[in-house]
Amino acid sequence: MFLMLLVALAADPKAPELRVADGKVVEATGLPESFKHKTLDDWVAALRVVLADNPGTALLGTHSLADGTLKFEPRFPFAPGLKYRAILTVEGRETTHDFTLAKPKAEPGRVTAIFPSGDTLAENTLRFYIHFSKPMARGDIYKHITLRNDTDGKLVELPFLELEEELWTRDQMRVTLLIDPGRIKREVKPRIDLGPTLEEGKSFTLTVAKTWTDGDGTPLAADFRKTFKVGKSDREAIDPDRWTLAAPKAGGRDPLKIGFGKPLDAGLVQRLITVEDAAGKSIEGTITLARNEAEWSFIPKQAWPAGKLTLRIMKHLEDPSGNRVGEPFEVDLLEPVGKPVDAATSVTRSFVVK
Amino acid sequence: MRFLSALMLTVAVAACAVAAPAKKGSLELKSVTALAFNSEGVLFIGDSTAAKVYAVETHEKTDASKGALKVEKLNEQIGGMLGVPAAQVAIADVKVNPASGTVYLAVRRGSGPSAAAVILTVARNGKISEFGLKDVMFSVVDLPNATDKNRAEAITSLGFANGKLIIAGLANEEFASTLRIIPFPFGDKAAAAGVKIFHGAHGKYETQAPVRTFTTYKIGDAEHVVAAYTCTPLVKFPVGELQSGNKVTGTTIAELGNRNRPLDMIVYKKDGKDFVLMANSARGIMKISGDSLATNEGITTRIADKAGVKYETIEGWKDVVQLDKLDDTHAVILIDDKKTMTLTSVELP
Known part of the structure; x- marks a missing residue:
């Protein structure tokens, strides 16, 4: 008797079936003839797709009926690794179909670098960059x-500026971490009450835990630690007139080397210092950093032309403590330091290539 | 009276027509980090990844939505609709359309670089719908120089005052930041001009610092921006000073102190008096009298805790991460206790 019933069910051409086409669209087939005359509201009521562990809420999506097949396309693609359930209710009979799209096995990511790269950082360091693979x-x-x-072994309480709008690059392979500026700036309450985050003469360890996952949910391969000593605060404006500059020879592609005298911001030096030819046109080339971002080298794409060239430095270039060209992070109104700020957005230094 | 109503309606329609966005089309958001409305129901959408702000006509009728609102397990419900677990749902902003009373949410689905950006609406009966961006009337403004190599700029807050859109942003590279301002309707080649914003500390040091969140508030006849900086001072400066290329120094009117993140702000009127409400990570909700904002001349000497304007902390409002004015007597707040999110209306204190 049981066997006969099974055979009967399999032979019933009207038994509705659910499937997922190409992992993208849920399709219901074998619908009764009466279904042709139903409306969009009926289709929505008949076919619901939910997350299996959140069955009370139906996914947003679009329903359509063509050639006797009722289709549901979700507003956003089904995510790999999650269990979804399609529920078809026709003439009081419920058919369900659970499905999960395979999640490709991913190599775990890792931290590739943290800037500033030096092992001694200024007490008023404002910014770190964490790079991922x-x-x-x-x-x-x-x-x-x-x-x-590391001096007292305690975790620093609330060391960073915790922003909802996290400061990522568009590819989400680098994130910017700001030390709470309220604990760097003098005379503001957080610093008065708690003192600075980093303290001169002491040693600190910044740890990125492997619990951090990549964009697809795979955790990092390992913890990453950067241990550094803390030196005195840097409250000096950037002064390009004091940079060392070794002019390359004409006709070759030797690097133009600039010594900043102190580390500058690893991100900003990549785009705020440019080399211009005699006509003021930017020369194409490749920038590399050395000596913990205190040295900048530029290798041109084409051989160096002879003559007077210009190094253009945008004034919003910063060092890791937020000091700018001609203007420190905090301007002491009673004892101004640095050069007077004028309206120009850049400064220049010229050099001769022979 | 009937004549007066008709007259007012005409004025409103005219204002709408002037502010009508430029073209009909469909928007593809790359991200959504901040929202704002003008009084005619134009929705401003801050898309940090695309470095653009869109202005979209909502066409919502006046007072379409009334009454109390409460949605529990909001992140679970949204996750269910978008097909991801609640933990993959982030709500970056909550704003009420003043033309209709409908609540708008800026939602991110997922956490990787391909995460989707969605705008959802919540009706007073708790029904959540997507605010479709197909075939809408919209205009757009670019944030100049916002992207170059690895530079990106997070739009942290949007506001509208005196016919101008004010955009607060924070770059992922330089700290010194600008507030951007642009008249609305946007022109053909619209670009938001930058204003350098400084703030002092007790009259001695000043820094060109980014604004964390702000609201606009009329002091006397002049519309002001009341802003909280990342390093916690609460400052004010007149909107009129926000001219392209200007350097504007805000007057510090309160020190919010440590362990404190300013999250969101609104202004409201109660019993004939103005108040500012600020959601804040450490102190819950702060209520600041508008009178003291107007009269306070700024902090120039070091003062003990609660320096500057007087404020009270509203008990019972815990874990509020977003707030906006719902109507004359109510606010809508988003509560996130790190387990679940609740969107609810509350009476203004």
Whole structure:
């Protein structure tokens, strides 16, 4: 009797079936003839797709009926690794189909660099860049990052400026971490109450925990630690007139080397210092950094032309403590330091290539 | 009276027509980090990844939505609609369309670089819908120089005052940042001009610092921006000073102190008096009297805790991460206790 029933069911051409076409669209077939005359509202009521562990809420999407097949296309593609359930209710009978798209096995990411790269950092360091080998997850980064004072072994309380709008590059392979500026700036309350985040003469360790996942949910391969000593605060404006500059020879592609005298911001030096020819046209080339971002080299794409060339430095270039060209991070109104600020957006230095 | 109503309606329609966005089309958002409305129901959408702000006509009728609102497990519901777990849902902003009373949410689905940006609306009965961006009337403004190599700029807050859109942003490279301002309707080659914003600390040091969140508030006849900086001072400066290329120094009117992140701000009127409400990571909700904003001449000497304007902390409002004015007597707040999110209306304190 049981066997006969099974045979009968299989032979019933009207038994509705559910499937997922190309992992993109849920299709219901074998619908009764009466279904042709139904409306969009009926289709929506008949076919619901939900997350299996959140069955109360239907996915947003588009329903359509063609050639007797009812289709549901989700507003956003089904995500790999999640269990979805399609529920078809026709003439009081419910058919369900659970499905999960395969999640490709991914290599775990890792931290590739942290800038500033030096092992001694200024007490008023404002910014770190953390570079990853692959695009990472945004949204909850601060729980994966700690700063420990190695001198007393304690974690620093609230060391970073925790922003909802995390400061990622568009590819999410580099994130910017700001030390709470309220604990760097003098005479503001957080610093008065808690003192500076980094303290001169002490040693600290910045740890990126492997709990941080990439954009597809795979955790990092390992924790990453950067240990550094803290030196005195740098409250000096950037002064390009004091940079060392070794002019290359004409006709070759030797690097133009500039010594800043102190580390500058690893991100900004890549785009705010340019070399211009006699006509003021930017010369194409490749920038490399050395000596913990205190040295900048530029190799031109074409051989150096002879003559007077110009190094153009945008005034919003900063060092890791936020000091700018001609203007320190904090301007002391009573004892101004640095050069007077004028309206120009850049400064220049010229050099001769022979 | 009937004549007066008709007259007012005409004025409103005329104002709408002037502000009508430029073209009909479909928007593809790359991200959505901040929202704002003008009084005619034009929705401004801050897309940090695309370095653009869109202005979209919502066409919502006046007072379409009334009454109390409460949606529990909001992130689970949205996750269910977008097909991801609640943990993959982030709400960057909550704004109420003043033309209709409908609540708008800026939502991110996913956490990788290909995460989707969605705008959802919440009706007073709790029904959540997508605000479609196909075939809408819209105009767009570019944020000049916002992207170059690895530079990106997070739009942290949007506001509208005196016919101008004000855009606060924070770059992922330089700290010194600009507030951007642009008249609306946007012109053909619209670009938001930058204003350098400084703030002082007790009259001695000043820094060109980024604004974390702000609101606009009329002091006397002059519209002001009341802003919280990343390093916590609360400052004010007149909107009129926000001219392209200007350097504007805000007057510090309060020190919010440590362990504190200013999150969101609104201005409202109660019993004939103005107040500013600020959601804040450490102190819950702060209520600041508008009178003291107007009269306070700024902090120039070091003062003990609660320096500057007087404020009170509103008890019972915990874990509020977003707030906006719902109507004359209510606010809508988003509560995130790190387990679940609740969107609810509350009476203005």
